[in-house]
Amino acid sequence: MEGGVDYLIDERKKAQFDVEAMKVAWAGSRQAFELSDRIAKLVANDPIFEKFSRPMLGRKELFKNSLRKVAHAWKLIIDLRLSEEEAKLLRHYIDEPAYTDLQWEMFIPAIEGQGTEEQKRKWLPLARKMQVIGSYAQTELGHGSNVQGLETTATFDPQTDEFVIHSPTLTSSKWWPGGTAKVSTHAIVYARLILDGQFHGVHGFIVQLRNLENHTPLPGITVGDIGMKFGNGAYNTMDNGVIRFNHVHIPRNQMLMRVSQVTREGKFVQSDVPRQLLYGTMVYVRQKIVADASKALSRAVCIATRYSAVRRQFGSRNGGPEIQVIDYKTQQSRLFPLLASAYAFRFVGEWLKWLYTDVKQRLEANDFSTLPEAHACTAGLKSLTTSATADGIEECRKLCGGHGYLVSSGIPELFATYVPACTFEGDNVVMMLQVARFLVKTVSELGYKQPVGTTAYMRRVTALMQSNCAVRTAEEWLNPGVVVEAFEARSTRMAVACGQRLAKFENPEEGFAELSADLVEASLAHCQVIVVSKFVEKLQQEIPGKGVKRLLEVLFYVYALFLLHKHQGDFLATGYLTPKQASLANDQLRILYSKVRPNAIALVDSFNHTDHLLSSILGRYDGNVYPKLYEAAFNDPFNDSDIADGIHQYVQPMLRQELHSAKL
Ligand SMILES: CC/C=C\C/C=C\C/C=C\C/C=C\C/C=C\C/C=C\CCC(=O)SCCNC(=O)CCNC(=O)[C@H](O)C(C)(C)COP(=O)(O)OP(=O)(O)OC[C@H]1O[C@@H](n2cnc3c(N)ncnc32)[C@H](O)[C@@H]1OP(=O)(O)O
Numbered sequence: 001m002e003g004g005v006d007y008l009i010d011e012r013k014k015a016q017f018d019v020e021a022m023k024v025a026w027a028g029s030r031q032a033f034e035l036s037d038r039i040a041k042l043v044a045n046d047p048i049f050e051k052f053s054r055p056m057l058g059r060k061e062l063f064k065n066s067l068r069k070v071a072h073a074w075k076l077i078i079d080l081r082l083s084e085e086e087a088k089l090l091r092h093y094i095d096e097p098a099y100t101d102l103q104w105e106m107f108i109p110a111i112e113g114q115g116t117e118e119q120k121r122k123w124l125p126l127a128r129k130m131q132v133i134g135s136y137a138q139t140e141l142g143h144g145s146n147v148q149g150l151e152t153t154a155t156f157d158p159q160t161d162e163f164v165i166h167s168p169t170l171t172s173s174k175w176w177p178g179g180t181a182k183v184s185t186h187a188i189v190y191a192r193l194i195l196d197g198q199f200h201g202v203h204g205f206i207v208q209l210r211n212l213e214n215h216t217p218l219p220g221i222t223v224g225d226i227g228m229k230f231g232n233g234a235y236n237t238m239d240n241g242v243i244r245f246n247h248v249h250i251p252r253n254q255m256l257m258r259v260s261q262v263t264r265e266g267k268f269v270q271s272d273v274p275r276q277l278l279y280g281t282m283v284y285v286r287q288k289i290v291a292d293a294s295k296a297l298s299r300a301v302c303i304a305t306r307y308s309a310v311r312r313q314f315g316s317r318n319g320g321p322e323i324q325v326i327d328y329k330t331q332q333s334r335l336f337p338l339l340a341s342a343y344a345f346r347f348v349g350e351w352l353k354w355l356y357t358d359v360k361q362r363l364e365a366n367d368f369s370t371l372p373e374a375h376a377c378t379a380g381l382k383s384l385t386t387s388a389t390a391d392g393i394e395e396c397r398k399l400c401g402g403h404g405y406l407v408s409s410g411i412p413e414l415f416a417t418y419v420p421a422c423t424f425e426g427d428n429v430v431m432m433l434q435v436a437r438f439l440v441k442t443v444s445e446l447g448y449k450q451p452v453g454t455t456a457y458m459r460r461v462t463a464l465m466q467s468n469c470a471v472r473t474a475e476e477w478l479n480p481g482v483v484v485e486a487f488e489a490r491s492t493r494m495a496v497a498c499g500q501r502l503a504k505f506e507n508p509e510e511g512f513a514e515l516s517a518d519l520v521e522a523s524l525a526h527c528q529v530i531v532v533s534k535f536v537e538k539l540q541q542e543i544p545g546k547g548v549k550r551l552l553e554v555l556f557y558v559y560a561l562f563l564l565h566k567h568q569g570d571f572l573a574t575g576y577l578t579p580k581q582a583s584l585a586n587d588q589l590r591i592l593y594s595k596v597r598p599n600a601i602a603l604v605d606s607f608n609h610t611d612h613l614l615s616s617i618l619g620r621y622d623g624n625v626y627p628k629l630y631e632a633a634f635n636d637p638f639n640d641s642d643i644a645d646g647i648h649q650y651v652q653p654m655l656r657q658e659l660h661s662a663k664l
């Protein structure tokens with residue numbers, strides 16, 4: 001058997017649920033599915049969006065090709081009158097980081113969230129028509145996580161009614177802003193506001209970087225690219241920049257002034273809007289990154305699952321077929337939790353989008369009450385989902401054996417493009433420490449203030465601290481209430497234990513630093529409560545289609561019991577579970593894997609990923625893996641000639657023992 005076509009045909013016949021209905025459940029609604037399917041096909045059928053050759057291109061060619069794709073996409077958006085939602089789907093299916101990500105996901109949202117009405121009226125129409133192209137220049141060579149430590153200065157000059165933007169040190173050079181190195185005409189530059197010699201915190205300023213006529217950098221601005229990044233192709237389609245400012249003057253009305261204002265006289269005015277709103281764009285993007293995690297993880301899982309059904313190793317009897325590697329229990333115990341995680345992240349992402357929309361509406365009405373919760377949720381879930389997705393993609397590579405290491409498997413580029421998500425928009429550990437601050441505060445207030453939102457479960461602190469799990473059989477783990485309670489009890493106990501240990505420190509900040517590793521673990525436990533609970537809430541909704549809900553329930557238990565198994569140390573150390581109960585959960589997990597097995601291919605088909613998006617020979621929908629791998633090898637330009645450049649010059653002299661006289 002050369003290809004796996006028949007194997008995948010057989011696998012699809014085993015499905016015990018309605019795949020078309022599952023596609024709708026994954027997409028969120030029939031309308032969302034149809035929209036997404038239409039745009040996916042539009043991209044897949046357009047040769048300009050070809051991406052298989054991307055890893056073979058040099059940086060300049062790669063970048064130019066990316067500019068061409070963006071220009072073509074923008075033309076399509078105008079010609080086909082695509083809505084903003086359709087345009088964002090187009091970006092997703094084109095699957096190439098580009099300067100427009102910063103324009104639409106950071107520059108515009110920053111003005112929307114931090115600009116005054118007047119600033120929005122001026123800048124948003126220009127940006128939305130792409131008449132100015134903006135980026136988000138916050139991080140510097142010397143500081144990224146510590147935003148208050150930024151060194152760039154914005155000094156008000158009352159003589160000219162302008163701010164003077166300046167990079168006083170090498171470490172104050174802006175470093176990383178995407179889109180800035182070669183494209184953006186403007187940037188939101190975060191800088192220390194100085195009025196009359198006094199520091200008034202870090203604020204955002206709209207700074208023009210380039211001449212709109214000839215694209216040259218404006219006087220006083222030194223700008224360039226920071227160099228090649230991890231992996232070929234991958235994030236190298238993006239021009240991440242370095243910028244130095246040498247006393248660059250901008251008008252006073254280009255400071256984003258919703259949160260604080262500077263008057264004509266140079267006076268600082270703090271409005272009622274909390275200063276944290278300056279960080280609002282990051283809250284927005286973190287929410288987007290959570291939604292993106294399920295997309296990236298589902299791609300890797302789709303490739304690894306299809307290939308695991310095609311690939312056979314060992315167990316052949318009398319010349320019969322070998323065993324499909326997907327039938328090995330070890331393969332299932334590594335793959336199926338990732339499959340379940342993709343669904344879990346999809347649903348928690350959907351919920352987080354709702355939470356963000358709600359917060360945004362409140363902020364617009366000057367209600368800031370839910371901002372701390374939104375910050376903790378976006379920071380924590382961004383950290384949890386991106387770490388799990390990055391690790392999951394790498395696990396999928398290993399699940400594909402040696403062929404997973406080939407660029408044509410689609411996994412190396414996906415991994416290289418995805419991993420910076422663990423760092424950008426907030427390093428994942430730094431983000432978990434933000435959740436820790438929120439949790440510590442919640443726990444310290446438990447005696448007199450009812451926790452709300454995602455910490456509401458801690459209202460039952462006494463019960464969660466005292467009562468223990470009642471499970472006696474593996475079957476009894478199949479109860480959402482029992483599972484959620486276990487996660488809530490573990491999280492509460494870990495958070496309370498941290499709170500008690502912190503109380504022993506005279507200086508709370510010193511205590512926080514000393515216990516930070518434990519605090520990160522407690523924060524992760526809390527974030528897992530959110531993901532598990534949101535999955536249960538999804539299952540409580542009506543989910544049409546034969547067998548769809550049943551399969552989602554199976555995936556829920558796989559996700560939750562896998563986590564319970566992985567973190568059983570916490571569950572045992574907090575005393576909520578006995579070793580016997582943890583072992584019963586693991587017994588149940590094995591039973592669940594056997595329920596997933598016949599449905600595995602149909603479950604990944606339900607993601608509705610096109611072959612274009614997957615860009616993977618191993619993950620092809622038709623399973624025709626071996627002939628296509630063979631064909632791709634001989635189509636590689638490296639195989640254009642039997643004799644590679646350099647063979648005559650460097651190898652043959654060695655073979656002939658003539659190296660001493662060869663010209664090297
Ligand atoms: C296959 C897929 C391929 C590719 C794509 C992959 C993924 C992309 C997916 C989707 C992308 C969509 C769009 C993305 C587009 C581009 C993204 C690309 C690049 C990323 C760009 C960047 O990285 S921009 C730079 C980001 N920088 C950071 O995130 C910095 C992190 N640091 C901070 O946020 C802060 O400094 C801090 C939170 C760590 C600390 O702040 P500070 O020192 O001021 O504060 P305190 O600790 O003293 O806190 C003060 C109080 O304020 C609260 N707080 C802090 N932050 C916020 C906030 N954001 N909102 C609300 N409240 C906040 C804090 O909790 C304190 O509260 P107290 O009550 O305790 O006082």
Ligand SMILES: Cc1cc2nc3c(=O)[nH]c(=O)nc-3n(C[C@H](O)[C@H](O)[C@H](O)COP(=O)(O)OP(=O)(O)OC[C@H]3O[C@@H](n4cnc5c(N)ncnc54)[C@H](O)[C@@H]3O)c2cc1C
Pocket residue numbers: 102136137138139142143144145146175176177178235240420423424425426427428429430433
């Ligand atoms: C691909 C990519 C694109 C980017 N795009 C942009 C962009 O468009 N605009 C922009 O402004 N920025 C951008 N960035 C920068 C990015 O936001 C920062 O790199 C990120 O916020 C992390 O900051 P850092 O690099 O300073 O890491 P550091 O803070 O130096 O982290 C180094 C290590 O120190 C640890 N650490 C730091 N602080 C603490 C703490 N308080 N407690 C415990 N551990 C700590 C971290 O966990 C990490 O292990 C981009 C980065 C990447 C990789």
